[in-house]
Amino acid sequence: MRRRGFAMTSTVPQLAAVAQAYADLDPEVVLVDLAEPGGIDTVRHMVATRPAAPVVALGVAEQETEVIACAAARVAAHVTRGQTLDDLALTLRAAARGDSPCSPKLAAILLRRLAALGGAAADGATAGTPLTPRESQGLGLIGNGLSNTEIAQRLCIELPTVKNHVHNVLGKHVRGRGEAAAFGPGHGAT
Numbered sequence: 001m002r003r004r005g006f007a008m009t010s011t012v013p014q015l016a017a018v019a020q021a022y023a024d025l026d027p028e029v030v031l032v033d034l035a036e037p038g039g040i041d042t043v044r045h046m047v048a049t050r051p052a053a054p055v056v057a058l059g060v061a062e063q064e065t066e067v068i069a070c071a072a073a074r075v076a077a078h079v080t081r082g083q084t085l086d087d088l089a090l091t092l093r094a095a096a097r098g099d100s101p102c103s104p105k106l107a108a109i110l111l112r113r114l115a116a117l118g119g120a121a122a123d124g125a126t127a128g129t130p131l132t133p134r135e136s137q138g139l140g141l142i143g144n145g146l147s148n149t150e151i152a153q154r155l156c157i158e159l160p161t162v163k164n165h166v167h168n169v170l171g172k173h174v175r176g177r178g179e180a181a182a183f184g185p186g187h188g189a190t
Contacts, residue, residue, distance in 0.1 A: 026053075030046055059080075073145075083103075132165075134155070137155060139169050
C-alpha cells in the first residue's frame, strides 16, 4: 500500500508474530503500537535483532515512565497519542534519515532524566572513569533488559565475570541497575 510517500511492506496484527515477520523483512523503519501488550518487549527484541532499522513507537503517553522505558528500549522516535497522521509521516521520514524527533514535552522528560543521571555519576567516587570495552558491552546489554545470566551467555563469559563488570559499571556511572537500563543503550554494544 502506498500513502503519503510510504510503501507498507507488512503488517503484523499480533506482537507474538513480529519476530518471524521482522526476520523475513529488511525494513527501513519499523512502527510499533505501544498500546498492544508486550509492545516495549517487542521493541527490545527488534533492536537486539536488527539495530540498524529504527523503531518508531506509536501511541506513546507523555509520561516519564513510558518515555524512559522507550529510551531504554532504544526507540528511535515517538508518536504520541495526540499527534496527527501528518505528524506520523514526518516522524517516519525523520527516523529513516537517522533523526529522532519528539515533542517539546518528551524532550523535557528526556533532558531531565539525563541531567539526573549526570548528577548521579558526578556523585559517584569513580564517576567519569572510562568504561572498559567489556563494561561498555555489559552496560549496553543491561540497557536492553538482559539479566546477568543472559549477558554471560551473550558475551560467552562466566557469570562471576559479568557480575564483576556490572559492579564496576554501577560504581563508575550509575547508582543501580534501573539507572543503567536508562543510561546504557547509547553507551554499549549489543
